[in-house]
Structure formats: structure tokens, C-alpha cells
Amino acid sequence: xxxxxxxxxxxxxxxxxxxxxxxxxxxxxxxxxxxxxxxxxxxxxxxxxxxxxxxxxxxxxxxxxxxxxxxxxxxxxxxxxxxxxxxxxxxxxxxxxxxxxxxxxxxxxxxxxxx
Amino acid sequence: xxxxxxxxxxxxxxxxxxxxxxxxxxxxxxxxxxxxxxxxxxxxxxxxxxxxxxxxxxxxxxxxxxxxxxxxxxxxxxxxxxxxxxxxxxxxxxxxxxxxxxxxxxxxxxxxxxxxxxxxxxxxxxxxxxxxxxxxxxxxxxxxxxxxxxxxxxxxxxxxxxxxxxxxxxxxxxxxxxxxxxxxxxxxxxxxxxxxxxxxxxxxxxxxxxxxxxxxxxxxxxxxxxxxxxxxxxxxxxxxxxxxxxxxxxxxxxxxxxxxxxxxxxxxxxxxxxxxxxxxxxxxxxxxxxxxxxxxxxxxxxxxxxxxxxxxxxxxxxxxxxxxxxxxxxxxxxxxxxxxxxxxxxxxxxxxxxxxxxxxxxxxxxxxxxxxxxxxxxxxxxxxxxxxxxxxxxxxxxxxxxxxxxxxxxxxxxxxxxxxxxxxxxxxxxxxxxxxxxxxxxxxxxxxxxxxxxxxxxxxxxxxxxxxxxxxxxxxxxxxxxxxxxxxxxxxxxxxxxxxxxxxxxxxxxxxxxxxxxxxxxxxxxxxxxxxxxxxxxxxxxxxxxxxxxxxxxxxxxxxxxxxxxxxxxxxxxxxxxxxxxxxxxxxxxxxxxxxx
Numbered sequence: 135x136x137x138x139x140x141x142x143x144x145x146x147x148x149x150x151x152x153x154x155x156x157x158x159x160x161x162x163x164x165x166x167x168x169x170x171x172x173x174x175x176x177x178x179x180x181x182x183x184x185x186x187x188x189x190x191x192x193x194x195x196x197x198x199x200x201x202x203x204x205x206x207x208x209x210x211x212x213x214x215x216x217x218x219x220x221x222x223x224x225x226x227x228x229x230x231x232x233x234x235x236x237x238x239x240x241x242x243x244x245x246x247x248x249x
Numbered sequence: 250x251x252x253x254x255x256x257x258x259x260x261x262x263x264x265x266x267x268x269x270x271x272x273x274x275x276x277x278x279x280x281x282x283x284x285x286x287x288x289x290x291x292x293x294x295x296x297x298x299x300x301x302x303x304x305x306x307x308x309x310x311x312x313x314x315x316x317x318x319x320x321x322x323x324x325x326x327x328x329x330x331x332x333x334x335x336x337x338x339x340x341x342x343x344x345x346x347x348x349x350x351x352x353x354x355x356x357x358x359x360x361x362x363x364x365x366x367x368x369x370x371x372x373x374x375x376x377x378x379x380x381x382x383x384x385x386x387x388x389x390x391x392x393x394x395x396x397x398x399x400x401x402x403x404x405x406x407x408x409x410x411x412x413x414x415x416x417x418x419x420x421x422x423x424x425x426x427x428x429x430x431x432x433x434x435x436x437x438x439x440x441x442x443x444x445x446x447x448x449x450x451x452x453x454x455x456x457x458x459x460x461x462x463x464x465x466x467x468x469x470x471x472x473x474x475x476x477x478x479x480x481x482x483x484x485x486x487x488x489x490x491x492x493x494x495x496x497x498x499x500x501x502x503x504x505x506x507x508x509x510x511x512x513x514x515x516x517x518x519x520x521x522x523x524x525x526x527x528x529x530x531x532x533x534x535x536x537x538x539x540x541x542x543x544x545x546x547x548x549x550x551x552x553x554x555x556x557x558x559x560x561x562x563x564x565x566x567x568x569x570x571x572x573x574x575x576x577x578x579x580x581x582x583x584x585x586x587x588x589x590x591x592x593x594x595x596x597x598x599x600x601x602x603x604x605x606x607x608x609x610x611x612x613x614x615x616x617x618x619x620x621x622x623x624x625x626x627x628x629x630x631x632x633x634x635x636x637x638x639x640x641x642x643x644x645x646x647x648x649x650x651x652x653x654x655x656x657x658x659x660x661x662x663x664x665x666x667x668x669x670x671x672x673x674x675x676x677x678x679x680x681x682x683x684x685x686x687x688x689x690x691x692x693x694x695x696x697x698x699x700x701x702x703x704x705x706x707x708x709x710x711x712x713x714x715x716x717x718x719x720x721x722x723x724x725x726x727x728x729x730x731x732x733x734x735x736x737x738x739x740x741x742x743x744x745x746x747x748x749x750x751x752x753x754x755x756x757x758x759x760x761x762x763x764x765x766x767x768x769x770x771x772x773x774x775x776x777x778x779x780x781x782x783x784x785x786x787x788x789x790x791x792x793x794x795x796x797x798x799x800x801x802x803x804x805x806x807x808x809x810x811x812x813x814x815x816x817x818x819x820x821x822x823x824x825x826x827x828x829x830x831x832x833x834x835x836x837x838x839x840x841x842x843x844x845x846x
Contacts, residue, residue, distance in 0.1 A: 157579040159647055169718060176715050179708040186704070193701025196615030197623070200705070210709040213631040214716035221506035222727040229735040230507070236733060236742050 180207050253292035255299050255310045256321060256359065257369065259285055260328070260352025267348060268341040276336050279344040283329035283351070290325055293318070297361055306421060309361025315689040316542065320358040320478050322687065323546045324351060326672070327470045327553055334557050334665035335463030343383045347467050350376025354471035358478050362421045363411055366479065370407065370443075374400040377472055380464025381456055392459035395741065399442065399452040407439025426483045437484060444476035444527065445520050447496045451738035453520060454504070458512040458569070462560030465512065469519055469552045474545050477526045481541055486533025494531055495622055497524030498629035504736065505636035509570050509729050511559050511645055515552070518595065518637035521629055522548045528626065529610040532617055535693035540609030542688055547602035547676060551594035554669040555641060558588035561658035561666070562645055568653075571640075571729040576650030584658045585646040587666040594673040596638030596710060597630060602673045604706065605680035605697045612695070631713045638710075639717050644729065784809075784816035787829070 158164055180203075186193060187203045195201055263282035270278055295318075298311030313321075328351035335343045353376050356369030374397065381393040413432030415421065426433050438449070445453040453473070457465050484490065498521050505517035522544070529541030561584045562577060563569050578585040590601070597603035607630065614623045657663070676684050680697060720726040788809050795805045815825075 157576070157650075159578055160576070160650060172711065172714060172718060176708075176711045179704060179711055182704055183708060186701075191700070193705065194699060195701070196612070197620070204708070206705045206708040207712040209627060210631045210712035211716045213628045214635045214713045215720065217502060217628075217632050217635060218506055218716070218720050218726060221503045222725070225503050226507045226727060226734075229504075230730070231733045231735060233731045233733055235735075 176207070180204050183207065251292065253289055253294075253298070255356075256286050256289060256293075256325065257310070257352045257356035259289060260348045260355065264345045264348035264352060267345045272339070275341065275344070276339050279332050279348065280329070280336060282348055283325060283332055286355075287325050287329065290318075290321060293321075303364075306364055307362070308365045309423075310356070310365060311359050312361035312423070313359070315687065315691075316478070316482065317358045319542050319546060319687040319689070320474065321355055323549050324355050324358065324471065324474075327351075327466075327549055330553060330557075330665045330669050331463060331466045331470070333668070334466060334560070334662055335461075337659050337661045340383065342379065343461060343463055346376055346379030346383055346464060350380060350467045350471055352376075354475050357475045360423055363414075363423050364421055366423055367404075367408065367411060370475075371404050373443075373472060373475065374404065377464075377468055380467055381460045383461035383464045384459060385461075386459075389459045389461070392456040395738075396452055396456045398745075399741070403439050403442035406435050406442065410435025410437070410439055423482060425485065428484055428487055428489075437487075440476050440479050440483070441493070443472055444480060445473055445497070445523060446493050447500060448737045450497070450520055451736045451740075454501070454513055454516040454736060455738040455742070457516040457519075458510050462557075462563050465560065466553045466556050469515075469556050470549045473519065473523050474549060477523060477530065477541065477545055480527070481530045481538060485530055485538060487531060490527050490531030491619070491622055492531075494524045494527030494529075495625045497521065497527060499524070499625050499632070502629060502632035502636050504734055505632075505640070507727050507730075507732075507734060509572055509731055511571060511574070511641055512556065512563075512569050514636060514640060515555050515559065518633055519552055521633055521637075522552065522595065524629065525607055525610050525626065528614065528622060532610075532613050532619070534613050534617065535690035536616070536695060537610055537613035539688040539690050539693050539695070540606060540613060543606035543609060543680075543684060544603075546684060546687075547594065547606040547673070550669050550673050550676065551591045551602055554587060554591035554666060554673060555595065555637070557662065557666050557669065558584050558591060559641070559645065561662045564662065565655040565658060566653050570731065571644035571648075572731050574645050574651055574653070575648040576646070577653065577655070578646040580653065580655045581646070581657050583663050584666065585642065587663075587670045588642045588646065590670040590673055592638040592642050594677065596634035597706060598710060599677075599698070599703045599706060600674065601677040604677055605684070608697055608702060608706075609695050627709070631709055634710050634713045635717055639714060781813065781816065784813045787812055787816075787825070790832070 159168075183206070184203045185191075187201065193200065199205055260282060263279070267275060267279055293311070293313050295313050295315075297309055298313060299309070301308040301310060328347070331347050331351070332344065335347065350373065353369045353372035357366055357373065360366040360369060377400070378393045378397050381389050381396055383389075410432045413430070414426070414436060415432075417430060417432055419426070419432065426436070428434065428437060442449045442452075444450070457468055460468055480490065501517040501520045501524075505514045505521070508514045508517060526541045526544050526548070529537040529544065559569060562574065562581065565581065566574070566577070568574055594601040594603045597607050611623060611626050611630075614626060658666070675682070685695070717726070791808070791812070792805065795808055800808065
């Protein structure tokens with residue numbers, strides 16, 4: 135039972151209609167398939183990059199570091215993690231105001247509907 | 250062969266005629282205008298067309314070269330898609346605004362001199378304001394007013410720059426301008442306001458999400474891209490543009506991650522994409538300028554597609570916020586598919602349009618040895634996939650099931666999205682078919698489909714998706730929160746009212762004081778004079794007479810009272826009137842003799 139649960143971000147907002155069959159994308163085993171497929175694709179392209187380096191395949195790079203195995207993979211991953219963490223923990227506390235901030239005098243925090 | 254007409258003329262005439270028609274005729278006519286313009290496009294030969302003499306100036310309505318024609322081409326294509334998207338509701342305001350907007354944008358790109366450019370530049374603002382008003386909500390009314398104020402300010406800056414430029418001996422030629430002196434700098438900033446530069450561009454993310462669902466498709470296409478076109482013609486190779494572009498490409502994506510309104514997320518990613526184009530203009534090499542033109546072409550297609558897909562969601566559900574949406578893939582499968590195609594295109598997946606254009610700009614940055622610029626653009630590339638490529642489809646169509654069950658988008662909207670989606674894939678898969686041959690610098694050749702480029706790009710995107718997935722599963726991804734995020738628009742949205750109150754307090758205080766002084770004292774004095782001045786003067790003269798005649802105080806008071814009463818009704822005895830006349834004549838005689846000397 136534990137294994138078939140949906141990730142928290144895919145839990146429905148309202149209790150689903152029991153008669154309705156959940157959409158393909160919301161069936162727990164398909165969600166797991168998608169995630170596993172993504173992991174597989176990531177692994178494949180990382181290994182492919184390593185193979186290119188080992189075989190000396192010329193990718194016509196502009197910079198030397200583009201030749202490092204997995205440069206683009208690591209860059210993409212780190213960039214996105216930094217982007218999210220900076221946005222959430224640095225930018226949001228600085229700039230977030232209530233939804234009606236410009237409409238009237240409001241409280242300085244947004245109202246959380248779901249977390 | 251028939252003569253080509255100025256494209257702007259076709260659209261402006263169409264915009265004027267649309268409100269005069271009714272029913273099915275209006276729909277057919279509105280759709281026919283872009284089709285006629287598209288046929289007209291192929292009649293326009295390269296060269297200078299449609300010269301008009303105005304006072305001492307020669308206005309050029311048509312300069313057809315590779316630069317203007319590629320923009321004209323995509324503007325025409327998109328006008329058809331946009332009109333098709335909104336044609337079902339058959340609202341004269343929406344259709345007319347779209348045609349006016351498209352026509353003025355084409356007027357700008359076809360302009361051959363700065364005066365024509367300025368004329369259509371101002372008209373562009375009117376089109377956009379109508380597109381916002383077409384939403385017909387109180388919030389959109391306020392947003393339209395803010396849009397108008399910002400762009401009228403921008404227009405005045407541009408006009409001031411233009412006048413100073415001409416006064417300093419500059420020509421009206423719409424060509425490369427040296428960025429020195431006050432005039433060119435003001436023009437530079439005037440263009441920059443429409444281009445949504447950092448701090449100058451908050452109007453975009455402020456007002457686009459308030460526009461009508463069709464209006465925003467036109468807005469996302471015309472204003473910023475005409476500004477890119479104008480900057481590429483007037484200030485190419487200006488190094489400061491590289492850094493402006495880098496700031497545009499990187500800074501808004503942080504906002505996009507925490508934004509709740511999906512159309513505002515798209516507005517942030519619009520600025521991010523225009524940033525790439527501005528970097529291309531700033532680098533100013535043959536390849537980077539080609540990249541700017543190609544990226545503008547592809548960007549217009551996929552950004553319109555994304556705005557249309559969210560527009561269709563709003564059309565069916567009335568909602569655009571991530572907190573209120575989710576799970577729509579079941580109800581709107583086609584819209585979901587088109588949205589994913591737009592998302593793949595903006596993220597530059599191989600075989601989708603962004604892949605064949607964005608990399609030109611990045612390659613030029615690398616070829617110029619701009620390491621920091623290249624790294625920043627790579628960061629922006631990963632970021633755009635993260636916030637636009639994943640976030641938009643995920644929160645609208647997947648994510649939490651919001652419980653909303655609605656109908657699929659109407660046929661005309663599906664067709665409009667379908668055409669844009671097919672073009673996104675076709676341009677991405679076959680860039681040499683018609684996109685690359687249209688580019689301005691034929692000597693700069695480029696091949697996007699190399700093994701290295703494809704695998705590197707896929708690795709970048711897949712690991713960005715991996716980061717998104719892991720952050721989601723770990724609960725670290727920022728939850729969608731109903732909120733407003735402060736941006737530079739705070740300056741005029743909060744500063745404006747503050748300035749208003751300041752002006753209210755200071756100017757209205759002066760006004761009140763002046764009112765008290767003039768209305769309370771001066772006017773009252775004048776009124777009193779005309780009302781009771783005559784009897785007062787008469788009393789002044791008569792009181793000594795009455796005293797000499799031996800009247801007592803009570804009698805004098807009675808005489809005075811009757812004098813005022815007579816003055817009020819204008820009934821003086823003949824004797825008093827004659828006496829006054831004699832006094833007047835006497836005074837005149839004295840005056841005559843005194844002045845005669």
C-alpha cells in the first residue's frame with residue numbers, strides 16, 4: 135500500500151469521485167514509470183557523454199570545459215537547484231506580499247492555501 | 250501583377266471596418282484581412298516603397314529588406330493565428346484591437362525613417378491598451394491605464410530624443426545611430442522601455458496577465474519584438490546591450506519560479522527570451538544578429554502558443570493561477586498537448602523551434618570569447634526549461650487534480666494552437682526549409698543538428714527535469730502561494746499614489762488658499778460693489794447733505810434704508826438720478842480740464 139501512494143505534489147486537491155477512473159497520469163504506477171524513465175534517460179546521456187570523452191569524439195566545443203564528461207548534466211542540475219533555492223529562500227521573503235497588496239492595505243504575508 | 254499595398258494600411262483599414270460589420274460577415278472579414286496581407290507579402294519586392302511627402306520631410310512607409318521582411322512574415326502569420334483564436338466570440342473590440350495592433354507593428358518594421366517609426370510606435374500603444382481593455386474587468390481597466398501611462402512616458406522620452414537628435418544635425422534615417430549625446434541616449438531608453446529592460450520593463454509582467462486571453466497573444470508578439478527590431482537596426486553592436494540582455498535573461502526567472510499566476514510566469518519568461526535577442530543585438534556579429542532574427546521568429550510562435558493554451562484554460566475554467574488549476578490533462582487533452590509542444594519549443598528541445606535559434610546566439614557569445622555571458626545564457630537556458638517548460642504544463646494540466654471538469658477548448662482555438670504547434674515543430678525540425686534562408690546575413694551559416702549539440706542540450710534539459718523532480722519529491726520546491734511579488738512596478742503602483750497624495754496635499758492646498766482668497770474675498774467684494782456699491786457711494790455723498798438739512802439720526806437712518814431699497818429694485822426718484830448725473834458730469838468736466846492742461 136505504501137508503495138502505491140502518489141507523490142505529495144500529485145495528491146488531488148479535492149477528494150476524487152470514486153466512480154471516475156483516475157487519469158493515466160495520476161495512476162501511481164504510471165507516475166513511478168515516468169520518474170524511472172527520467173532517471174534512465176539521465177543516466178543514458180551521462181554515460182554517453184563519458185563514452186564520447188573516452189573515445190575522443192569531437193563535439194566541436196567552444197570552451198575546454200565543454201569536454202569534461204557530464205559538464206552539461208551537472209550544470210543543468212546545479213543551476214536548477216540553485217535557481218529554486220535562491221527563489222524560495224532569498225527572493226520570496228524579500229518580495230512576497232498579500233495577493234491584494236496593490237488593491238488595498240493588506241497584511242505582509244500571503245495566505246497559504248496548500249503547502 | 251498587382252501592386253503591393255503597405256501592410257499597415259491593410260490592417261488599419263480592416264480595424265476601422267470590423268466594427269461596422271455584423272455576425273458571420275464580421276468573422277469572415279476579420280480572418281480575411283491577415284490572409285490578404287499574407288498574399289500581399291509576396292508582392293512586396295525588396296527596395297524602398299511608398300514614399301509620402303509631408304512638410305519638409307519625406308516619409309518612407311516601406312523599406313523592404315531581409316531584416317524587415319522576416320519580421321513582417323512572422324507578424325503576418327501570427328496575426329492570422331491570433332485572429333483565429335479570438336474569432337469565435339466575434340467581439341468588435343477584440344478583433345479591431347488585434348488588427349490595429351498588428352498593423353501598427355508592421356508599420357514600425359516597414360518604416361524607412363524615424364518619423365514614420367515614431368507614428369506607428371505610438372499607435373502600437375493604442376492597440377495594446379485596447380487589447381487589455383478587451384478583458385472588460387475593473388482590474389484590466391486599471392492595468393490599461395498603467396500601461397498607457399508608462400508607454401506615453403516612453404513615447405515622450407523617445408520623442409524628446411528624436412527632436413534633440415534632429416536638432417543636433419542628425420538625419421531622420423532609420424539606420425545605425427551613434428550612441429553619444431543626449432538625443433540618442435533618450436531614444437535608446439525610449440526603445441528600452443518597450444523592450445522591457447530591467448527596471449524599465451515591470452509594466453510587462455504587471456499588465457500582460459490582466460489582458461484579454463486573445464489580446465495577450467498579440468501583446469506577446471508585437472511590442473517587445475518591434476523594440477528588438479528597432480534596436481537591431483539603430484544600436485547594433487552596442488556593448489551595453491549585451492549586459493542588459495544578460496540581466497533580462499537571468500533575473501526574471503527567479504520571479505517566475507515563485508509566481509502563482511501562470512500568465513505572469515509566461516510574461517517573466519518572455520522577458521527572459523527577449524534577453525537572448527538583446528544579447529544577440531549587443532554582440533552585433535553576423536551570426537548573432539541572425540540569431541536575434543531567428544529567435545524572434547521562433548519565440549513569437551511558441552510564446553503565442555503558450556499564451557493561447559493558458560488562454561484556452563481561462564476560457565473554459567476562468568482561472569489562471571497555479572493554486573486553482575491542475576489535472577486538466579483529462580478534460581483538455583489537445584490543449585495540454587499543444588501546451589507541451591510550446592513548452593518543448595521554449596525549452597529548446599531538439600526538433601522544436603527554440604533549439605535552432607537560441608543556440609545561434611550562444612554560439613556567437615562563445616565565438617566572441619564572452620565567457621561570463623555564455624555561462625549566464627546557459628544558466629538562463631536551464632532556468633527557462635525549469636520555470637516555463639515544466640512549470641506551465643505541470644501546474645495547469647498535471648500536478649494536483651483540482652477537481653475541475655470542463656470541456657475541451659473550442660474548435661477555432663484548437664485550430665489556432667494547432668497551426669502554431671505545427672509551425673513550431675516544422676521550423677525546429679527543418680530550419681533550412683524557410684527560416685534560415687530568410688535570415689538577414691546570408692554569409693553566416695549555421696548548423697544546429699550536430700551530435701555534440703544535440704546530446705549536450707538533452708543532457709542539460711534532462712538533468713534540469715531531474716532537479717525539478719527531486720526537489721518536488723523532497724518538498725523543497727516552493728509551494729504555490731496566492732501572493733503578489735514586488736517588482737519595479739512598485740515604483741509607480743505605490744509611488745504613483747504617493748505622488749498623487751503629495752500633489753493632492755501641496756497643490757490642492759494652494760488651490761484651496763487661492764479659492765478662499767479669490768472666491769471668498771475678491772469676488773465677494775466685486776459682487777458687493779455691484780450689488781450695493783451705488784447706494785453706498787450715494788450715502789457717502791448724501792449723509793453730509795442730510796446733516797446740513799438738519800435731519801436727526803433716526804431720519805438719516807430711514808433715508809439710508811430707503812436708498813438701499815431703491816437701489817435693489819432700481820427705482821430712484823428722478824431728482825436723485827438727475828443729481829447723480831450732475832455730479833458725474835461735473836466730475837467729467839473737472840477731469841477734462843485737468844487732463845487738457
